[in-house]
Amino acid sequence: MAKTxxxxxxxxxxxxxSRWSGKCEQCDSWNxxxxxxxxVGTPGGLGKKSGGRAAGAGGGAVLNLVELTGAADxxxxxxxxxxxxxxxxxxxLVPGSALLIGGDPGIGKSTLLLQTAAKLARGxxxxxxxxxxxxxxxxxxxxxxxxxxxxxxxxxxxxLASGTAVRDILSTFDGPTxxxxxxIDSIQTMYLDTLESAPGTVAQVRGSAQELIGLAKRRGTAxxxxxxxxxxxxxxxxxxxxxxxxxxxxxxxxxGHPFRILRAIKNRFGPADEIGVYEMAGDGLAAVTNPSxxxxxxxxEGGGPAPSGTAVFAGIEGSRPVLVEIQALVNPSPLGTPRRxxxxxxxxxxxxxxxxxxxxxxxxxxxxxxxxxxxxxxRLTEPAxxxxxxxxxxxxxxxxxxxxDTVLFGEIGLTGEVRPVPLTPQRLKEAEKxxxxxxxxxxxxxxxxxxxxxxxxxxxxxKHVTELTAFLGVSRRAxxxx
Ligand code: TYD
Ligand code: MG
Numbered sequence: 114m115a116k117t118x119x120x121x122x123x124x125x126x127x128x129x130x131s132r133w134s135g136k137c138e139q140c141d142s143w144n145x146x147x148x149x150x151x152x153v154g155t156p157g158g159l160g161k162k163s164g165g166r167a168a169g170a171g172g173g174a175v176l177n178l179v180e181l182t183g184a185a186d187x188x189x190x191x192x193x194x195x196x197x198x199x200x201x202x203x204x205x206l207v208p209g210s211a212l213l214i215g216g217d218p219g220i221g222k223s224t225l226l227l228q229t230a231a232k233l234a235r236g237x238x239x240x241x242x243x244x245x246x247x248x249x250x251x252x253x254x255x256x257x258x259x260x261x262x263x264x265x266x267x268x269x270x271x272x273l274a275s276g277t278a279v280r281d282i283l284s285t286f287d288g289p290t291x292x293x294x295x296x297i298d299s300i301q302t303m304y305l306d307t308l309e310s311a312p313g314t315v316a317q318v319r320g321s322a323q324e325l326i327g328l329a330k331r332r333g334t335a336x337x338x339x340x341x342x343x344x345x346x347x348x349x350x351x352x353x354x355x356x357x358x359x360x361x362x363x364x365x366x367x368x369g370h371p372f373r374i375l376r377a378i379k380n381r382f383g384p385a386d387e388i389g390v391y392e393m394a395g396d397g398l399a400a401v402t403n404p405s406x407x408x409x410x411x412x413x414e415g416g417g418p419a420p421s422g423t424a425v426f427a428g429i430e431g432s433r434p435v436l437v438e439i440q441a442l443v444n445p446s447p448l449g450t451p452r453r454x455x456x457x458x459x460x461x462x463x464x465x466x467x468x469x470x471x472x473x474x475x476x477x478x479x480x481x482x483x484x485x486x487x488x489x490x491x492r493l494t495e496p497a498x499x500x501x502x503x504x505x506x507x508x509x510x511x512x513x514x515x516x517x518d519t520v521l522f523g524e525i526g527l528t529g530e531v532r533p534v535p536l537t538p539q540r541l542k543e544a545e546k547x548x549x550x551x552x553x554x555x556x557x558x559x560x561x562x563x564x565x566x567x568x569x570x571x572x573x574x575x576k577h578v579t580e581l582t583a584f585l586g587v588s589r590r591a592x593x594x595x
Contacts, residue, residue: 116152117150117151117152117309118150118151119148119149119150119151120148120149120151121133121134121146121147121148121149122146122147122149122314122315122316123137123139123140123142123145123146123315124145124146124147124314124315125137125140125142125145126139126140126142126145127315127319127353128140130146133146133148134146147310147314147315149308149309149310149314149315149316150309150310151316188207188208188210188382189207189208190204190205190206190207191205191206191207191208191233191243191293191294191335192204192205192240193205193206193229193232193233194232194233194237194238194240195228195229195232195400196389196400196402197375197389197390197391197400197401198225198229198375198389200387200389200431200432201362201375201376201377201387201388201389201431202360202362202377202380202382202383203377203380203382203383203384203387204382204383206294206335206337207335207359207382208293208333208334208335209329209330209332209333209334209335210329210335210336210358210359210360210381210382211322211325211326211329211336211337211338211357211358211359211360212335212336212337212338212358212359212360212361212362213300213337213338213339213340213354213355213358213360213361213362214226214337214338214339214340214361214362214363214364215339215340215341215342215361215362215363215364216342216363216364216365217342217365217368218341218342219368220364220365220366220368220373221364221366221373221391221393221398222298222299222339222364223249223251223252223257223260223298223339224260224264224393224397224398225364225375225391225398226247226296226298226337226339227247227257227260227261227264227266227271228264228266228397228398229296230245230247230266230269230271230294230296231261231264231266231269231271232269233245233293233294234269234270234271235268235269235270242270243292243293243294244272244290244292244293244294245271245272245292245293245294245295245296246271246272246273246274246285246286246292246294246295246296247271247272247273247274247296247298248274248275248276248282248295248296248297248298249273249274249275249276249298250275250276250277250297250298250299250302250303251298251299251302252275252298253275254273254274254275257273257275258273263395263396263397264396264397265396265397266397272292277302277303277304277312278303278304278306279303279304279305279320279321279324279325280305280306282297282303282325282328283324283328286328286332286334287328287331287332288332291328291332291333291334292334293334293335294334294335294336294337295325295328295329295334295335295336295337296337296339297325297336297337297338297339298339299338299339299340299341300318300321300322300325300338300339300340300354301313301318301340301341303317303318303321303325304317304321305317305320305321305324307320308320315353318354319353319354319357322338322354322357322358323357325338326357326358338354338358340354355378355379358379359380359381359382360377360379360380360381360382360383361377361378361379361380362375362376362377362378363375363376363378364376365490365492366393366490367490370489370490371392371393371394372390372391372392372393372401372407372408372489372490372491373390373391373392373393373398374388374389374390374391374490374491374492375388375389375390375391376388376389377431384431384432386430386431387430387431387432388430388431388433390404390407392407404430404433404435405434405435405436405437405543405546405547406547407489408435408436408437408438408488408489408491409425409436409437409438409488409547410438410488410489412425412438412517419514419515419516419517420514421508421509421511421512421513421514421515422440422441422442422443422505422508422509423438423439423440423441423505423508423514423515424438424439424441424501424502424504424505424508424515424519424521425437425438425439425501425515425519425520425521425544425549426438426439426493426497426498426500426501426502426520426521426522427501427520427521427522427540427541427543427544427552427554428493428495428497428498428522428540429495429497429535429536429539429540430491434536434539434540434542434543435491435543436520436543436544436547436549437487437488437489437491437493438487438488438489439458439485439486439487439488439498439501439502439504439505440485440486440487440488440505441483441484441485441486441502441505441506441508441509442482442483442484442509443478443481443482443483443484443506443509443510444481444482444484445480445481445482446480446481446482448482451478451479451480451481451482451483452482452483452484453467453482453483454482454483454484454485455484455485455486456485456486456487457486457487457490457491457492457493458485458487458492458493458498458502459494462496462499462502463483463485463502465525465527466499466502466503466506466525467483467506469503469525469526469527469529469578470503470506470507470578472529473528473529473577473578473579474507474529474578474579474582476507476510476582478506478510481510483506485502485505485506495534496524496534497522497523497524497534498522499523499524499525499531500521500522500523500524500525500531500553500554500555500575500578500581501520501521501522503525503578503581504521504553504581504585507581507582507585507587508585511585511587513585513586513587515585516551518548518549518550518551519549519550519551519552519553520540520544520549520551520552520553521552521553521554522534522537522540522552522554523553523554523555523575524555525578529577529578529579530576530577531554531555531575531576531577531578531580531581532555533555533556533557534555537554537556537557538568540552540554541568541570542568544570545568545569545570549570550570550571551570551571551572551573552568552570552571552572552573553573553575553581553584554572554573554574554575555574555575555576556572556574
């Protein structure tokens with residue numbers, strides 16, 4: 114009988130401590146430590162100490178050391194037939210690898226995966242049908258079947274099971290008949306009977322993930338794990354699982370909006386900043402091939418009158434240009450400390466843009482509430498959005514609309530300088546395609562013989578934020594009146 118001892122594991126960050134305390138010393142969350150029994154010397158126990166054995170002691174096999182140069186084939190891919198998912202994963206699922214997909218409850222993770230399972234199993238788009246297994250720990254077989262009917266996927270030969278015991282999953286699939294794709298919905302419902310802690314705890318999630326990943330590696334199966342997300346938006350509990358898998362995707366969206374964004378957070382086999390855009394309809398998720406049109410929504414195709422406080426940013430998400438509307442509302446504040454509320458952008462970045470506008474353009478936001486929103490539920494991370502944010506802010510405080518046919522992009526520095534950003538031609542092309550007529554942006558100086566061809570847009574080259582206020586027709590006097 115193996116000896117057991119207690120340890121306390123933070124359910125937020127996975128930190129292990131030998132004593133209980135009210136607050137996790139690692140991540141400062143309260144009441145997150147849960148007692149777990151560990152049997153000393155359990156197989157697969159992560160973080161096992163080397164038990165006093167001197168480092169470098171014998172017993173192990175000698176590693177086969179090779180040079181960095183040498184043939185390395187790109188991994189084979191299991192293309193899903195879902196163009197968005199294939200792009201986000203960098204060309205399809207990789208056999209023998211594990212992918213974790215996280216997202217708020219009800220955002221559509223199970224829907225996306227069931228659709229994908231059906232596409233692969235049917236061999237849509239003339240591909241060879243793949244063997245796909247879908248194990249649900251959250252829903253009964255009947256519930257999954259009902260969903261499949263709604264998605265018109267009920268005819269697909271997907272192997273479906275409801276279960277939560279990892280031992281059963283291993284007995285079923287760990288053999289020569291292992292599927293090409295195994296979907297586990299969700300990892301938080303899975304448990305290993307060799308561990309004493311409850312399902313959903315860090316130890317169980319970590320242990321179950323490890324066993325399932327082992328199965329995938331042994332059998333060359335592509336594994337997809339669904340992960341729940343905490344209130345703070347990270348995949349619940351164990352950061353460790355994010356380290357164990359090869360790719361992490363987030364499925365995001367605003368409730369009440371039909372758009373969903375699939376974002377690669379980590380990808381060992383492809384780019385980590387790609388997004389896929391979907392629209393949730395009554396019969397499942399449909400890929401959105403023109404996200405700009407979606408995010409600009411009712412704004413129309415450009416040219417129409419735009420309300421003050423809005424500006425269109427020509428951004429890049431992953432490898433694709435995306436136009437989005439940035440909305441600002443600047444209002445005199447009744448509060449001693451005015452409000453700064455941001456949806457879809459970085460609060461610190463907003464503070465910086467406000468400070469630059471105050472000190473370099475003399476626009477005073479000190480007694481104003483500032484609300485900033487990226488329309489359509491997209492989250493922007495590019496510094497290139499600075500110039501469009503500044504335009505929306507100036508436009509709102511001066512009650513002077515930004516011309517509706519104009520897109521903006523550019524990074525703002527602390528001295529008020531506007532810096533060129535990557536992929537300028539792609540941004541211009543997308544703006545042209547969507548019917549915009551002019552652009553306000555910094556342009557990189559033409560270098561040597563590779564002269565930049567001008568776009569069909571009316572280009573307003575901007576090197577400093579003061580040129581932006583001039584473009585918007587906001588004089589210093591108007592700013593003082595505001
Ligand atoms: P679901 O895939 O169950 O979310 P998750 O697995 O991330 O928790 O999505 C459930 C939501 O999606 C639910 O509110 C209903 C909605 N939905 C549709 O709008 N259309 C559909 O075809 C389906 C299957 C679900
Ligand atoms: Mg689900």
